[in-house]
Amino acid sequence: MESKLSLEPSKRSKKLGLSGIREIFEKAQKIPDVIRLEFGEPDFDTPENIKLAAIRAINDGKTKYTSSSGLLELRNEIGSKLKRENRIDYDPKSEIVVTAGATSAINLAFLSIVDSGDEILVPDPGWATYSHAVNLVGAVPIPYALQESNGYKFDREEAEKLVTPKTRAILINTPSNPTGSIFTRKNVNEIAEFASHHDVFVMSDEVYEKFLYKDDANSGNEHVSIASLNEMKDRTVTINAFSKTYAMTGWRMGYAASSGPIAAAMSKINAAQSSCVSTIAQYAALEAVHGPQDSVGKMVSAFAKRREVLVKGLNEFPGFRCPLPHGAFYAFPNIQQTGFTSYDLAMKIIDEAHVAVVPGSSFGVQGEGYLRLAYANSIENIQVALTRIGKVLN
Ligand SMILES: Cc1ncc(COP(=O)(O)O)c(C=O)c1O
Structure with a gap:
């Protein structure tokens, strides 16, 4: 509902633009079979x-x-x-x-x-x-x-x-x-x-x-x-x-x-x-x-396996080049050769492949021409996501 009040939020608050991640997140909420590779959080449960x-x-x-x-x-x-x-x-x-x-x-x-x-x-x-x-x-x-x-x-x-x-x-x-x-x-x-x-x-x-x-x-x-x-x-x-x-x-x-x-x-x-x-x-x-730290090692080993699967799959797509990331849990493929902007490609991938990924441009000017995919999801889901994206790109 539109407010009749003339008082507005601070100028400071208006400087905070919503990042592209939020836009993808909102879209993802409305797609029942979406595979979420946009989120920067481990999919594991907090240890018991x-x-x-x-x-x-x-x-x-x-x-x-x-x-x-x-x-x-x-x-x-x-x-x-x-x-x-x-x-x-x-x-x-x-x-x-x-x-x-x-x-x-x-x-x-x-x-x-x-x-x-x-x-x-x-x-x-x-x-x-x-x-x-x-x-x-x-x-x-x-x-x-x-x-x-x-x-x-x-x-x-x-x-x-x-x-x-x-x-x-x-x-x-x-x-x-x-x-x-x-x-x-x-x-x-x-x-x-x-x-x-x-x-x-x-x-x-x-x-x-x-x-x-x-x-x-x-x-x-x-x-x-x-x-x-x-x-x-x-x-x-x-x-x-x-x-x-x-x-x-x-x-x-x-x-x-x-x-x-x-x-x-x-x-x-x-x-x-x-x-x-x-x-x-x-x-x-x-x-x-x-307390015991073994859960950390187990989680990182699982991420390591997912990293291999995701990066190998991404490098098989036309126009994609993805170096093996050394840390964190993100792949950041260069997609410049696809001819799409990172925003358009991220939108195409969520709309047509039902896979949520983040346009690199959400991370600054230098991120244009890249996508960010978090491998905080199961290997099975990563494989389905790769198959779906492959179909859209081919
Ligand atoms: C680089 C970096 N720093 C900090 C955070 C936020 O951490 P926290 O959830 O502890 O606030 C994130 C979350 O994605 C991050 O990627």
């Missing part, structure tokens, strides 16, 4: 031990507010994990803040390090929410291009051209959504040098750190946390979540780790926005990080 921990918390009456930085017990476990696995020594008492997923961590980090008018370098192609978060704080997203031709590596020479006196931070995401590429240790070192040279913050989104695959040419890919490099800890906000690693997207659990002053700012803003994250979900996350 984690669910039981939440139920126990409810039964034990652990249902009150916690510190706005999160339960200290949980921060201690996150601190141990960051030390053990990421080689970063954060003080759980003053340098870790528990957040409602990585999304909230990103927003809190921007609110804590950015002032209006600042410029933030964001990856292109990259997760659309980064630009939204930058816009929300009144800063300006400046896309830095990641190119298929050099394996989506950070290109320092190109990045140098984007730096101005207003540049405040660079956001990096490895393994990457949407390309599935990873930054090598050498590349992460280059980013560290770049950030130090220009004296800017780094926001490092590491939500796909566990989703690394073995490749023919090497024994396995390595995740390098930029904050573990010499003198990088204090200028970095390390962002991670339980969402992908433990199939906990709906629980909304994540964290940000940083220097003490930035963490204190994030905690203060978290208090102002929501007091704290759900206590019950925090107890579930405590079990996730502290």
